[in-house]
Amino acid sequence: MLEFQSGSQPAFEQLFARYRGSLYGFFRRRLDGDQRAEDLAQETFVAVIRAASQYEPRALFRTYLYSIAMNLLSAERRKQLRDSPAGKVSSEPASHDDSDAALWIRQALARLDDSEREILMLREYEQLSYTEIAELLKMPVNTVRSRLFRSRMALKEHLEPSRKVRDTAPGNATQGANEAGRLARAEGEVL
Amino acid sequence: MNKITHPDPEELMAYLDGELKADRSKAAADHIGHCAECQELVSELRGISQTLQNWKVEPAEVPMTAIEIALAENRTASRTVPPVHRSRWNWFLRRNQTSFAWAGGALAILLVTFSTVPLHRRVSISSVGDLVADKKRTQLSEPSSLALSMPVEPPPAPPPAPASSSPSSENYSALASAGRLRAQQNQMAASLENPSSDQPPASQAQVASGPMIIRTAELSLITNAFDNARTNLEAILKRHHGYVGDLKVGGVTGSERTLTATLRIPADQLDGALLEIKKLGRVESESQSGQDVTSQYVDLEARLGNSRNTEKRLTDLLRDRTGKLSDVLEVEQELARVRGEIEQMEAERKTMSNQISYATLNATITEDYKAQLQAFPPSTFTRLSNAAVEGYRSMVDGIMTLALFLLSTGPSLLLWGAILFFPARLGWKKLRSRFAS
Numbered sequence: 001m002l003e004f005q006s007g008s009q010p011a012f013e014q015l016f017a018r019y020r021g022s023l024y025g026f027f028r029r030r031l032d033g034d035q036r037a038e039d040l041a042q043e044t045f046v047a048v049i050r051a052a053s054q055y056e057p058r059a060l061f062r063t064y065l066y067s068i069a070m071n072l073l074s075a076e077r078r079k080q081l082r083d084s085p086a087g088k089v090s091s092e093p094a095s096h097d098d099s100d101a102a103l104w105i106r107q108a109l110a111r112l113d114d115s116e117r118e119i120l121m122l123r124e125y126e127q128l129s130y131t132e133i134a135e136l137l138k139m140p141v142n143t144v145r146s147r148l149f150r151s152r153m154a155l156k157e158h159l160e161p162s163r164k165v166r167d168t169a170p171g172n173a174t175q176g177a178n179e180a181g182r183l184a185r186a187e188g189e190v191l
Numbered sequence: 192m193n194k195i196t197h198p199d200p201e202e203l204m205a206y207l208d209g210e211l212k213a214d215r216s217k218a219a220a221d222h223i224g225h226c227a228e229c230q231e232l233v234s235e236l237r238g239i240s241q242t243l244q245n246w247k248v249e250p251a252e253v254p255m256t257a258i259e260i261a262l263a264e265n266r267t268a269s270r271t272v273p274p275v276h277r278s279r280w281n282w283f284l285r286r287n288q289t290s291f292a293w294a295g296g297a298l299a300i301l302l303v304t305f306s307t308v309p310l311h312r313r314v315s316i317s318s319v320g321d322l323v324a325d326k327k328r329t330q331l332s333e334p335s336s337l338a339l340s341m342p343v344e345p346p347p348a349p350p351p352a353p354a355s356s357s358p359s360s361e362n363y364s365a366l367a368s369a370g371r372l373r374a375q376q377n378q379m380a381a382s383l384e385n386p387s388s389d390q391p392p393a394s395q396a397q398v399a400s401g402p403m404i405i406r407t408a409e410l411s412l413i414t415n416a417f418d419n420a421r422t423n424l425e426a427i428l429k430r431h432h433g434y435v436g437d438l439k440v441g442g443v444t445g446s447e448r449t450l451t452a453t454l455r456i457p458a459d460q461l462d463g464a465l466l467e468i469k470k471l472g473r474v475e476s477e478s479q480s481g482q483d484v485t486s487q488y489v490d491l492e493a494r495l496g497n498s499r500n501t502e503k504r505l506t507d508l509l510r511d512r513t514g515k516l517s518d519v520l521e522v523e524q525e526l527a528r529v530r531g532e533i534e535q536m537e538a539e540r541k542t543m544s545n546q547i548s549y550a551t552l553n554a555t556i557t558e559d560y561k562a563q564l565q566a567f568p569p570s571t572f573t574r575l576s577n578a579a580v581e582g583y584r585s586m587v588d589g590i591m592t593l594a595l596f597l598l599s600t601g602p603s604l605l606l607w608g609a610i611l612f613f614p615a616r617l618g619w620k621k622l623r624s625r626f627a628s
Contacts, residue, residue, distance in 0.1 A: 012262065025248040034249070042257050049261040102246040123208070124243045130210050145210070149201045152239050159242055 004052060016045060019065055026069055026126060031076065040076060044069045063132045066122070070136060108158035116151035119144055197229055198222055207236055304401045403488045403543075404481040406458050406550035408465060414472030417448055417558035424452065424554070427467045431460040436551070447560030454552040461550040468554060475557075488543055495536045502529045 004011035023044055027037035047068050048055075055064070109117050118137065122128045130148070134141040198219055205211045206219040223229050414420050421440065428434065433456035442448030456464045469477075505526045509519065569577075 009262070016258070021250065028248045029246065045258050046261040049258065050264075099245075099247075105243060105246045120243075124240060125246075130205070130208070145201055145205060149204050152204065152236060155243075156235055156239055159239065 012049070015048075015061070019062070020045075022126060023065065023069060026066070027073065029121060029125060030073055036076070040069070040072050043072055047072070059135055060132065062128070063135055066126060066128065066132075067136055105159075108155055111158050112151050112154055116147050116154070119148050120151040120155065123148055197226065200232055203229060203232055204236055207233060207240075402483060403485045403547045404458070404483050405543075405546045406461055406479070406481050408461060408477070408479045408550065408552045410465065410468060410477050410552065411475040411555045411557070412469070412472035413475055413557050413559050415559040416472075417450070417556070420450055420471055420556045423471055424450075424454075424468065424556075427464055428454060428456070430467070431456050431464040433457065433460070433464060433549070433552075442558065447558040449558070450554075450556040452554050452556075454554060455549040456552055458548060458550045461552065465552065468552075472556060472559075484543060484547065488540070488547075491536060491540050491543070495533065495540065498529055498533045498536065502526065502533060505529065 004015060020041065024037055024041045027040045028034055031037055031040070044065065048065065051068075109121070112120065115137070119133055122133050122136065123130075128136070130141050130144050133148075134144045137144070202211065202215065203219055203223065206216055206223075211219060223233055421438075425435070433454055436453035436455050438450070438452040440448065440450045454464075465477075505522055509522055509526065
């Protein structure tokens with residue numbers, strides 16, 4: 001980042017290549033529609049470029065990048081909330097191209113508390129350390145740890161039906177996942 | 192059966208996430224190795240993570256248009272705007288703030304130590320001229336045979352009119368404060384005139400580091416230019432930013448006069464001042480002593496710090512807690528006691544700082560007395576009139592003595608005369624009749 005700050009184009013290309021996928025994944029897992037995720041990933045990089053002269057490496061660049069992404073994400077969510085006529089935005093993205101396994105995980109995640117879900121996703125998908133998550137969400141590291149544990153335990157409970165299904169059909173994982181998805185959807189409808 | 196103590200499940204999770212410190216990590220690994228229960232938890236946690244990884248996202252196609260535009264803008268901006276050295280420098284400063292603070296602190300301590308403590312050592316190496324002067328000083332502290340060869344300089348400057356020219360015994364204590372004031376004024380004036388060359392006197396802030404030594408010196412001189420001694424002494428004090436603590440000049444006609452002074456001189460200038468004062472006459476005796484009070488000072492500081500903390504805690508207690516009136520009163524009494532202690536210790540510290548900053552020099556300057564030949568003996572008339580006055584005075588004195596004697600003893604003499612008169616007369620008559628027969 002410092003190299004890019006001093007004007008190096010290849011440095012930015014390197015940054016872009018390294019974080020493009022994970023940043024897109026960040027938005028994709030949190031928002032409806034891949035088009036919007038692409039746009040927001042792009043906006044994040046644009047923000048990085050524009051703010052390059054003010055960049056101060058107080059933390060890892062990764063944390064910096066995700067803090068920009070988090071800001072864009074919350075702005076996007078606010079915008080959706082405003083635009084939505086029903087005033088209700090589902091944090092569960094549309095499942096048009098998701099596999100059943102993904103859909104089912106999504107639903108399990110959706111049942112978690114917002115803050116716990118965010119911590120868990122940052123840890124599992126963005127692979128951030130406890131310290132980075134703490135810095136990003138502006139909370140103590142110990143809180144991050146205990147919430148992460150709680151969310152994992154809660155998720156285990158939500159995932160339990162899937163396990164049971166899988167146990168009944170250990171030879172066919174895909175089928176098991178499909179069944180789990182159906183079951184979860186049924187559960188969602190009930191709830 | 193022994194009860195197994197399981198580590199905190201969160202800790203096991205942190206271990207799996209690689210977020211545990213090395214020592215705890217080892218302990219957790221050891222425990223998992225032989226605890227089936229925890230192995231189950233570990234496999235559950237791993238299972239959750241693996242399950243979550245099943246949610247895969249298709250490769251990203253991040254559009255580059257806006258990014259390219261932004262990059263182009265950025266390039267233009269970096270060409271027009273000066274490079275980001277400033278922000279990088281700011282970052283460097285901010286990042287190393289603590290290191291800078293430490294380095295600055297160390298530098299300040301070094302400077303203070305260098306400027307306060309071993310001035311006498313610096314004097315010995317600072318210049319050749321000073322070396323010579325120092326040598327002279329050493330010679331002077333040797334027996335007086337050497338001191339006699341020392342050239343006694345005449346008073347260096349015309350003396351300003353003294354406050355009182357009377358040679359009789361006088362106490363100048365009242366002048367001490369005026370002298371101090373003058374010294375301060377001179378010091379201020381000197382620093383205004385030439386701030387770089389003039390060394391400021393040791394202040395209390397400078398006392399805070401290095402060995403803390405209370406220096407005391409005794410000096411006894413004999414001078415044949417006694418009249419100038421006091422003014423010269425004051426000039427020397429002025430130059431070294433010292434002040435007079437106490438000054439007495441005494442002596443009677445026909446014997447030598449003596450000046451006794453207690454002078455307070457900034458500790459780092461004591462040697463220079465001594466050297467100059469010694470030039471006022473012949474050194475009879477000289478002694479110097481230094482009392483190291485570092486440990487007392489540090490101890491005092493620590494006790495002061497403790498008491499301040501106690502005071503703060505008590506104040507917080509009073510402010511934050513509510514309780515019985517008796518408890519509140521008790522805390523207030525304790526607070527008053529602690530505050531009293533703090534004030535006492537602060538006064539003690541101030542005194543000690545002053546003693547460290549200002550060395551005490553007890554100087555005695557004695558006149559080299561030469562008996563004067565009486566050039567004009569008194570005239571005959573004066574002698575006659577003196578004799579007449581003396582005669583008259585002794586006559587008056589005699590009459591007065593007799594009158595006083597009669598008045599004081601007369602009554603008792605009369606009484607005894609009355610008592611003894613008749614027996615004595617009877618006795619006398621009997622004695623006369625015996626001789627007649």
